[in-house]
Amino acid sequence: MTALGTVRDPELDEPITSLGFVTSCTVSADGDAQVRLRLPTYFCAPNFAFLMVADAYDAVSAVSGVRSTEVVLEDHFASDAINGGVAAQAGFAASFDGEAVSELHGLRADFLRKAVLAGTDQVCRPLLAAGVTRAALLAMTLGEVPTSAALDRLRQRRSELGLPAGPGAPLVIDPATGERIREEAAPLHLRRARSTRISIEANSSICRGMLRHRYDSAGLGQATAEERRAQ
Amino acid sequence: MYEKNGEKYFVVDGHMHYWNAAPDNWVPGAEQYAKGWIECFHAYMGLGPPETHWSLEHFQKYSEDDLMKDVFEDGYVDVAVFQPTYLKEWYKEGFNTTERNALMGEKHPGKFVYNTRWDPRDGDEGLETLRHNVERFGSKGCKLYTAEWNNGSRGWKLTDPGAYRYLEKCQELGIKNIHVHKGPTIWPLDKDAFDVADVDHAATDFPDLNFIVEHVGLPRIDDFCYMATQEPNVYAGLAVAIGALMHARPRFFARVMGELLFWVGEDKMLFGSDYAIWEPKWQVEGFVDWDFPASEDFADYPRLGVAGKKKILGLNAAKLYGIEVPAEFRLPADAGTPAAQDDAQLVAGA
Numbered sequence: 001m002t003a004l005g006t007v008r009d010p011e012l013d014e015p016i017t018s019l020g021f022v023t024s025c026t027v028s029a030d031g032d033a034q035v036r037l038r039l040p041t042y043f044c045a046p047n048f049a050f051l052m053v054a055d056a057y058d059a060v061s062a063v064s065g066v067r068s069t070e071v072v073l074e075d076h077f078a079s080d081a082i083n084g085g086v087a088a089q090a091g092f093a094a095s096f097d098g099e100a101v102s103e104l105h106g107l108r109a110d111f112l113r114k115a116v117l118a119g120t121d122q123v124c125r126p127l128l129a130a131g132v133t134r135a136a137l138l139a140m141t142l143g144e145v146p147t148s149a150a151l152d153r154l155r156q157r158r159s160e161l162g163l164p165a166g167p168g169a170p171l172v173i174d175p176a177t178g179e180r181i182r183e184e185a186a187p188l189h190l191r192r193a194r195s196t197r198i199s200i201e202a203n204s205s206i207c208r209g210m211l212r213h214r215y216d217s218a219g220l221g222q223a224t225a226e227e228r229r230a231q
Numbered sequence: 232m233y234e235k236n237g238e239k240y241f242v243v244d245g246h247m248h249y250w251n252a253a254p255d256n257w258v259p260g261a262e263q264y265a266k267g268w269i270e271c272f273h274a275y276m277g278l279g280p281p282e283t284h285w286s287l288e289h290f291q292k293y294s295e296d297d298l299m300k301d302v303f304e305d306g307y308v309d310v311a312v313f314q315p316t317y318l319k320e321w322y323k324e325g326f327n328t329t330e331r332n333a334l335m336g337e338k339h340p341g342k343f344v345y346n347t348r349w350d351p352r353d354g355d356e357g358l359e360t361l362r363h364n365v366e367r368f369g370s371k372g373c374k375l376y377t378a379e380w381n382n383g384s385r386g387w388k389l390t391d392p393g394a395y396r397y398l399e400k401c402q403e404l405g406i407k408n409i410h411v412h413k414g415p416t417i418w419p420l421d422k423d424a425f426d427v428a429d430v431d432h433a434a435t436d437f438p439d440l441n442f443i444v445e446h447v448g449l450p451r452i453d454d455f456c457y458m459a460t461q462e463p464n465v466y467a468g469l470a471v472a473i474g475a476l477m478h479a480r481p482r483f484f485a486r487v488m489g490e491l492l493f494w495v496g497e498d499k500m501l502f503g504s505d506y507a508i509w510e511p512k513w514q515v516e517g518f519v520d521w522d523f524p525a526s527e528d529f530a531d532y533p534r535l536g537v538a539g540k541k542k543i544l545g546l547n548a549a550k551l552y553g554i555e556v557p558a559e560f561r562l563p564a565d566a567g568t569p570a571a572q573d574d575a576q577l578v579a580g581a
Contacts, residue, residue, distance in 0.1 A: 042271055043415050045416070046420055047422075092420075106422075199453035202450075205480045206450075206480075209274075214274050
């Protein structure tokens with residue numbers, strides 16, 4: 001379960017465990033792991049679904065003592081293609097033969113950039129509310145920001161993308177180039193950062209609602225309503 | 232018509248359906264998709280107030296009388312815009328076709344606007360059907376669903392050359408309003424199917440058409456907002472935004488409304504109930520009562536007043552569709568401060 005907690009929905013930027021996407025997870029005495037996953041709808045985008053199943057497979061396979069891994073996505077229109085493709089380590093393009101031209105690295109990077117933008121809003125908004133001026137914000141480095149879970153998360157997403165994430169790196173950067181945001185571009189950049197965050201959070205709340213309607217049981221490791229409110 | 236605190240609202244439901252998704256209409260061999268589709272819709276209904284939920288059986292196939300009662304009698308709607316969705320690979324007679332809508336609407340003159348649809352993969356034959364539908368049903372708008380399956384293809388984009396032929400044909404036939412709904416499966420599957428960039432291109436290349444992005448670009452509200460602020464002919468269809476969030480997640484709803492009011496503005500937002508996913512009654516009542524929560528978090532969003540709500544609930548759509556609005560519902564010429572559009576300058580200067 002700890003390994004599955006490292007697998008995120010690339011679009012919602014949250015662990016599949018807290019989203020409630022893990023139906024079950026068992027490991028036999030011999031080290032044969034079996035994971036069952038579920039999604040909010042039958043027609044959830046197959047590319048994101050594939051990434052989650054493949055990432056779950058990799059995360060569980062890497063756990064010491066696990067001899068074999070099987071990950072099954074349930075109740076999805078592309079379950080067979082996804083489950084079969086991941087089991088065969090075939091990659092996305094081969095699993096959806098004729099329907100995809102490449103692997104999903106570009107897609108994943110696009111959504112990591114959105115996560116960086118959303119995370120920028122999460123970190124910057126409290127600073128602005130506390131009276132930090134925009135000019136001061138633009139001059140800040142990551143090391144000058146008080147530590148928080150949101151900051152850790154932003155730094156982690158930035159490093160996954162290969163963007164500067166050390167304490168000396170600027171706080172507000174362009175997630176495509178890694179360049180520091182200039183003063184004249186800052187109002188728009190910060191507005192977009194907030195829009196991106198709200199978009200992701202709204203999607204996440206709709207997905208949670210749909211999942212709850214579809215399955216009346218909580219997923220393994222799913223955050224409770226109380227925990228979610230506290231987040 | 233809805234009245235509250237002495238204010239009268241003319242209500243145009245800009246996005247609703249009359250479908251048959253019951254097993255008698257499922258295509259043999261594609262039952263799992265037909266079933267999966269309607270169950271997915273039904274889960275959306277679960278996000279509305281519990282007292283408005285229907286059984287799955289009722290939801291699969293509701294009657295003409297149900298629709299008239301829910302939408303017009305109880306739901307305050309004056310004019311409703313039918314948005315067809317065909318899905319003929321899964322539903323024998325289609326999920327909710329222009330013909331099915333019109334057959335029902337003919338019995339209730341003046342109540343409905345019949346939009347039609349097209350799919351660029353239908354080629355010349357589809358162009359001819361489009362012409363026929365416009366002549367027969369007087370369609371002034373089209374609903375496009377980009378994730379429809381068609382002969383082994385799992386979707387299309389507005390920038391496909393075939394789509395431009397159809398958009399040209401729309402202009403020629405006098406169609407004004409293109410409602411775009413992004414769905415999840417589209418070729419190639421390794422790209423983000425919900426990406427709205429193609430709408431941006433088409434809106435630039437067809438400045439005389441209005442592009443109403445349904446469900447406010449969900450799940451890409453951020454990209455949609457950024458695009459809509461730059462394109463004068465791009466509008467926000469609120470169907471799903473109100474239904475899925477206003478009751479279930481009011482704070483997220485307020486944030487989404489704040490973003491839309493900031494980037495898109497109250498003159499370019501259109502109410503749609505997405506009936507039968509949700510009944511219009513609670514949505515209209517709740518929307519008229521709605522305001523931002525009293526919190527600093529929302530302080531820098533444009534406010535939405537009575538005039539703005541009148542526009543969103545009906546006047547904006549009436550303008551797009553040339554629907555006559557009785558004098559008592561109209562706004563005085565100078566009423567309503569348009570939502571802040573400082574962002575247009577931000578974008579221009581970026």
